[in-house]
Structure formats: C-alpha cells, structure tokens
Amino acid sequence: MSRIEKTFRRLKKERKKAFIPYIMAGDPSLDVTKEIVLLFEECGADIVELGVPFSDPMADGPTIQRASERALKNGVTLKKVISQVEDIRQTTQIPIVLMTYYNPIFKYGIENFIRDSAAAGVDGVIIPDLPPDEAGDFINLSKSTALDTIFLLAPTSTDERVKKVTKASSGFVYYVSITGITGSALLLDGSMETLISNIRKYTNKPIAVGFGVSAPDEASAVARLSDGVIVGSAIVKRLHDSPDELKSYLMSIREAIK
Amino acid sequence: MPALIELEEAFFHFKKDKESQKELRHLQETYIGRPTPLYFAKRLTKHLGGAKIYLKREDLAHTGAHKINNAVGQVLLAEHMGKRRVIAETGAGQHGVATATGAALLGLDCEIYMGTEDMERQALNVFRMKLLGAKVTEVPTGSRTLKDAINEALRDWTTNVRDTHYVLGTVFGPHPFPVMVRDFQSVIGKEAKRQILDAEGRLPDYLVACVGGGSNAMGLFYEFLNEDVKMIGVEAGGKGIETGEHAARFAGGSIGVFQGCKSYLLQDSDGNVLGTHSVSAGLDYASIGPEHPFLRDTGRVKYTYATDVEALSAFELLSKIEGIIPALESAHAIAEVLKLAPELSNEKVMIINLSGRGDKDVQHVARIKGMEL
Numbered sequence: 104m105s106r107i108e109k110t111f112r113r114l115k116k117e118r119k120k121a122f123i124p125y126i127m128a129g130d131p132s133l134d135v136t137k138e139i140v141l142l143f144e145e146c147g148a149d150i151v152e153l154g155v156p157f158s159d160p161m162a163d164g165p166t167i168q169r170a171s172e173r174a175l176k177n178g179v180t181l182k183k184v185i186s187q188v189e190d191i192r193q194t195t196q197i198p199i200v201l202m203t204y205y206n207p208i209f210k211y212g213i214e215n216f217i218r219d220s221a222a223a224g225v226d227g228v229i230i231p232d233l234p235p236d237e238a239g240d241f242i243n244l245s246k247s248t249a250l251d252t253i254f255l256l257a258p259t260s261t262d263e264r265v266k267k268v269t270k271a272s273s274g275f276v277y278y279v280s281i282t283g284i285t286g287s288a289l290l291l292d293g294s295m296e297t298l299i300s301n302i303r304k305y306t307n308k309p310i311a312v313g314f315g316v317s318a319p320d321e322a323s324a325v326a327r328l329s330d331g332v333i334v335g336s337a338i339v340k341r342l343h344d345s346p347d348e349l350k351s352y353l354m355s356i357r358e359a360i361k
Numbered sequence: 362m363p364a365l366i367e368l369e370e371a372f373f374h375f376k377k378d379k380e381s382q383k384e385l386r387h388l389q390e391t392y393i394g395r396p397t398p399l400y401f402a403k404r405l406t407k408h409l410g411g412a413k414i415y416l417k418r419e420d421l422a423h424t425g426a427h428k429i430n431n432a433v434g435q436v437l438l439a440e441h442m443g444k445r446r447v448i449a450e451t452g453a454g455q456h457g458v459a460t461a462t463g464a465a466l467l468g469l470d471c472e473i474y475m476g477t478e479d480m481e482r483q484a485l486n487v488f489r490m491k492l493l494g495a496k497v498t499e500v501p502t503g504s505r506t507l508k509d510a511i512n513e514a515l516r517d518w519t520t521n522v523r524d525t526h527y528v529l530g531t532v533f534g535p536h537p538f539p540v541m542v543r544d545f546q547s548v549i550g551k552e553a554k555r556q557i558l559d560a561e562g563r564l565p566d567y568l569v570a571c572v573g574g575g576s577n578a579m580g581l582f583y584e585f586l587n588e589d590v591k592m593i594g595v596e597a598g599g600k601g602i603e604t605g606e607h608a609a610r611f612a613g614g615s616i617g618v619f620q621g622c623k624s625y626l627l628q629d630s631d632g633n634v635l636g637t638h639s640v641s642a643g644l645d646y647a648s649i650g651p652e653h654p655f656l657r658d659t660g661r662v663k664y665t666y667a668t669d670v671e672a673l674s675a676f677e678l679l680s681k682i683e684g685i686i687p688a689l690e691s692a693h694a695i696a697e698v699l700k701l702a703p704e705l706s707n708e709k710v711m712i713i714n715l716s717g718r719g720d721k722d723v724q725h726v727a728r729i730k731g732m733e734l
Contacts, residue, residue, distance in 0.1 A: 158633035159503060161512040161620065162519070168502055180631040209618050210632030232621070234362050259363050259522060283520035 105249050106198040106226045107274035110149050111309040111330060121331030122322075122360045123311055124338050124353065125152040125202070127170035129179030131343075133187045137194075139342065139349075144197045146353035152229070152333060155184050155203035162204075162231035164286030166336040170343065181207040181216070185223045192224035200227040200253065200274075217244050227251035227274045235271035242271055253277050258298055262305075269306035275331065276306065279314045286336030289315035291324050299328050319359035326360040364522045369537040371442045376544070381441055388433055392466065393423045395430075395548065399556035399712070404682050411702040412567070412709035415560070416685070417553050417581065419716045426688060426717030427549060427577045428459035432528060434545035436463035439526035446470040446521065449528040450514040452479055452507030452573075453643035453690070454486025455717055456530030461495035463528070471495040474513040476505040479642050486721055504636045507646050511620055531574025532650035535621030539650055546580025553712055554584050561710055567701070568592045570714040571693040572664065573608070573643050575650035577716035582662065591663070594653060595697045597639035598666035606638035609666040610649045611657060617648070624651040640669035640729070641689035641722070667696035675699055676719060676726065688717030689726070 104112075114121055124143050128136045136153070143151050156174035160167060181203060188199055201220065208216045208230065220228070228250060233241065235254050245252050251274030256265060259282055269276055280295060281287050295312075302310055312325045313333030322332050334356055341349045375381050389395040398421065402414045419427040432449075439447050447469050451457030457473040464471035473495050480487050480499055490497050503509035511534075518527040532539040532546075557565050568585060570578035572594040582592050599607030607613060610625040617626030619634060627635040627647040639645040656662040667675070675695035680686045687695060694713050702711060719726075727734050 159508060159512050159619070161515045164516075165502070172502075175633065182631070206618050206626070206628065206634075207632035210628065210630070232618075236362065257363075261363050264363055281520075282522055284516045287520065 105251050105274055106196070107150060107200070107251050110198055111275060114149060114330070120326040120329070120360050121149040121309070121311060122147060122357050123150045123152055123313070123331050123333040124148050125154060125333060125335035126342060127154040127156060127167060127174050127339055128184045128187065129156060129174035129177050130170040130339070131173065132177060133179060133183060136187060137191050140191050140197070140199070141195060142350065143353065144195055146350065147357040148197065149331070150198040150200060152200045152202055152335070153184065153188070155181050155201055155207060157204040157207060160204065162284055164284040164336060166286045166340050170339045181211055185220050185225065188220070188225050189223035198226040199224065200229060201225055202229040202231070205230050205233045213241055214244055217248055217250055221248035221250045225250065227253050229253045229255070229277060231255060235267050238271060255279050256302060258282055258294065262301070265302050265305050269302065269308060272308060275309040275311045276302065277333070278302065278310050278312045278329065280312050280325070281315050283314065285314050287315045289317070289321050291321065296328050319355045322356050323359040323361065332360050364518070365535050365537065372438060372537050372541050375438050375441050378441070381437060385434060385437055388437070389548065393429050393433060394421065396552040396556070397421050399553055399560065401560065402683050405679065408682055409699065409702040411707060412705035412711045413707065414698060414702060415557065415565070415710065415712045416715040417549060417712055419549060419577065419714060420685070420687065420691070420718035424455070424459050424462050425720065426455040426459070427546060427580060427714070428456045428530060429462065430548055430580065431530065431542050431545040431576060432456065432459035432463040433466070435526065435528040435541070436460070436467050436469060439469060439528070440467055442526060444524055444526040446472070446525040447528050448472045448474065448514050448517050448525055449530060450474050450507065450510035451530065452510065452645060453641065454479070454483040454490070454721065455643060457495070457497070458486055458489050458493070460528045460530070461490045461493035464495065465493045472517070473497050474500050474510040474517070476507060476509050477501045478505040479507065479510070482642055482725060483721065485724070507642070508620070508634060515620070531576040532579045532652060533574045533620065533622060533648065539622070539652055542576050543579045543583055543652065546576050547583045549577070549580035549714065550582060550584030553581060557710070557712060564588055564590055565710040565712045566591060567709070567711040568714070569595065569694045569697055569711060571595045571644060571690050571716060572649060572653060573597070573646050573690060575653045577714050579650065579652060581712070581714040586661065592661070593697060593701070594662055594664045595693045596664060596666040597641060597644035597693060598668040598671070599638040599640070601668055602666070607666070608637040608639045608645050608647070610647070611664045612666055619648050622651045624648050625654050640672060641693065643688070643690040644693065665697060667693040671696040673726065673729065676722070680719070685715070686719035686723070687715055688719050689722045691716045692719070
C-alpha cells in the first residue's frame, strides 16, 4: 500500500479529511521549499503537493504562473526538484505529490523519471496535460513502483470520463472544483455535491478537491463533501506577498478542514 | 477531453451535413472570394531563368490571407454546435482578423488573445480586430508572443467551454484541430490542382510553402500527397540556426509534447519551451503541426529554412518584379524558390503558396530599413 493510501485510510478511521497544501518548488528557493514543507507538516498537513516550474503552465492562473517564472529564473528544473525531495525525505515522511506538466517528464524520459522520483521518495504525480487516454505507458511503468498516478476530473466530465479517470487514478482522484484554471473563484452552489456523489458511484478511491479553494469557510464546505482539500494559489500568494502570515493562514485552513 | 470529443463529433457531423457544406461553399465563393487565382509569374520566371513559377494567390482572399478559409469554416461549426462565443489566439494578427471577421459575419461574440510583443509589432491588425467588433486581450506573460496567446486561449476555453468555441488558427494542438484545420484549408490544393491542369495540362513538379504552424502548407500539399509531386516546406531561419534566434523546429528542435500534441519543439534540455525569433510574427512559434514531422520522417516532404535577410530580399524582389507585396511569412517560400528555380529546367513547373499579402508588414519592413513612416 502506498503512503498516500495509508494516509487516507488512517484519516478515514479517524473520521478526518486530508489537508493538502501546494507550493511551487524553488519559489523563492529550493531551501525555502524544504522549510515550507516542514512548516506544512507542523501545521497539520497530511499530504504535500509540490509544483514543478514549467515555461508554459497552461492549467495555472496568474499567481502560480508568476511563481513558476520566478522558480525558472532561479534555475530550478525537474531534476533539481527530485533531488530536493530526496533531501526532504531525510527529515520527514509526509507524502509528497509532484504536479508537473508532461513535457519535462517526456524530456527526462518516462522510465528515468519514474525510477528517480520513486527512489527519491516522491509518492505521486499529477500531470494536468496528460489525460489517462494517453497515459497507458506511464501508468503501467508506475505500477511496479510506489508511485501513485493521480488524474483530474472536472465538472464537465461525463460518466464515461469519470469511469476512465477513476480507474486510471491511484492514491486519490483529483476533482477540479471549477471549469477553469488554478486560483479562480470557487462557486459553492449545490452542484459540487451532486457531481462528487456521482463520482462515488464509480469508485471507492478518495476524492480530493482543488482549484479555487482559498478562504477557511470554503475549505470547510469542500471538506464536508470530499476526502481532502487542496489549497494552492492562496498559499503561493501569501508566501510571496506576506510570508509572516503564512503560518496562521495554514492553521486556520487546517482548523476548517474537518 | 470531453470538449475535444464533443468537437470531433460535431466536426464529422458538420462535414456530412449537406446544408452546412452548402453554406460553407456559398460563403467561400461570395464572401471569401474563392477560387483564388493561380497566377503565372512571368517576369519572376524570366528573371530566375529556370522553372515556370505559379503563385497560388491566397493573398487575394478576403482579409488578405489563407487564414480566412479556416476561420469561416470554424465559426460556421461553432454556430452548428450552438456556441455563440468564439475565441482565438493570434501572432501576426492575421488569424485574429480572420476570426473577428467570421464572428462579425455570423454575429458571434469574439475575443482574441495576443502577446504584448506581437501587439506592438502588429498594431494595425490590433485596430482592425477592434473595428470588426472583437475584444483584443493582451497576454503579458511568458515570452509575450504566439505560444503564450495559445496558453491564454486554452485557459479561457477550459473556463468557458460550455458556451465557447476555440477557433485554433493552425494545424496544431490536440485532435481534432490538426485534422479539422487541414480540412478547411485543403480547398487551396483542390483549386490549385484544377487550375494547374487547366493551365499546363499536367501536375506541377514542385510545391513550395512556408511553415509556421503549417496550415497553408498542409492546405496546398494535402490534395497532392498521393501524386508524383515534390514538396518543400520552408521554416523561419531567423538570424541563422547557429545563433539560436530562429523558429526552425526541424533544424534546431527535438520531439516534445506541447499544447496538446506531440511534435518537433524548440526546447531546452529540461523540457522548457525556448523563445523563438523570426522577422515574421506568423512563423515565430516553437512547435509545428504534428502532420509535418510525419511527412518529413517518411520522406514525403522536404523541409528547409530561409533566414530573415533572405525573406526580406524576396519580399522586395517580388514587390518590384511582379507588383505583388507578399506577407513576410510567404516571402520565406519565395526565398526558397529564388534558390531552387534557377537550378531547374524551364520545363519544370512550381506552385508557391502566396499565403498572404504584405500590407501588414510594410511598416515593420520600413523600420528595419531605418525609415520612419
């Protein structure tokens, strides 16, 4: 069983929901990234999502785009992120998921990437521009390692997509709360509840919700419907604009996710 | 993915739908001005002293470039799908103008994404789009050129997919776009085939077209792929391959996966997309439509490049010798012909796709020559 599965199993037993904070690796530096991962853990995070910078982050909104540009300017690459995870692993066993676009992996070599990241202690990978339809090799090669492959579902996903994506996903299923990009405004009407209960018809795998979760009351509302809450842009923004407030913000979100 | 599947189904339905096809043909004739002429460039032929040179005059299509063929096709498709809003990316501005035109024709809402740098280079086209009723949105991120405009258009499409159709401008991106755009552009080759048979009584020996994303080239080549005709695609060599400032994906790139398709890509060793350079904004793009690598690797089409300097001198030569000011993009194809035609006998026949007119480039060229207009 992977570290991510174990985490969700434990949370289920404790009747808790996962808090999954995100930061862009290397913004402002890889050393700070390590400190923030440890801060996440201290503030009660269950899983950490690390963004890998890319020149053309087309699923991301302006906040993460800019963080990506800053990290690239610092010379951060996929390779460096993987070795930073290896370093972080000396200090903590918190599950770490990489969110990266496909071309850096393709260039690295799929087999090399899976081997190196699994060996470094990466637990899962989210690739927003790799749909399961095109991910056969990636999924098969990952199966022999502890690496989970996490795919995305959106409000527009048809039942057929839901079947395909839940089947291809391991660790958890990533439900994108809105049609749009990271950091957009969240819409909390009744539709999310309907859509998530529809996904549950097809899978017992945990469902975590991301894109657009920012305020504690949003986190709390999303947690009631799902198994985990992913918070990205709101954290990246605070880390960049007002780092002193980050810890209290993280605590308020943790408090809200029950 | 659901949006792409919906689009694929709608496109194949549109292709089979007799009413839609009739309307498309009607607009091609009465609005775009098709068929565009196939013109025998007598003085250029004489000047080069080799093969007979014909120009397929896409510059004479409405809005001044081949882009309108695809734009009108896709806005009709959008209407067929019940979508009342269209968006598009643009580099040189030609596709933006074409899409804004198509949207005006059908009364659709239209928003065009354009990189900040391109907006400065192509101020005239920005104003044209606004006149046509489109909203032009500046993209100040990344390299602030075409690829960033595509990223932003994709972000918009993901957000507004329920009521919006993305009119992608070239044979690039995820399926079905490459097939669909090729299909709307293939009218170029179909007409050229008929026209050259009328003029020469036989098929040409060579086809030459410039290749940015590759839609004008696919449009001309597709109808001839199974014929005994040599084909040449000309990429932007910029300031020369060795300088790194170019957009020659075959000469300077490697295989990558970008913006929804696998193709040749100008990228660094970590898979980040590199900045590109070309004197012509329409060729200034880091990747190339995925059918071109297939045609290249199977040996069906030969690809080469022309530098900024070569394209500029072809631009001036065609203007003076034939009274036709070509788009700087098309001037790259002319530049290749200037090298190739003199080496061929006068029995040989070439067709060049003159994909657009050069009015939009006049100011830019004047500036390069140190003149202020």
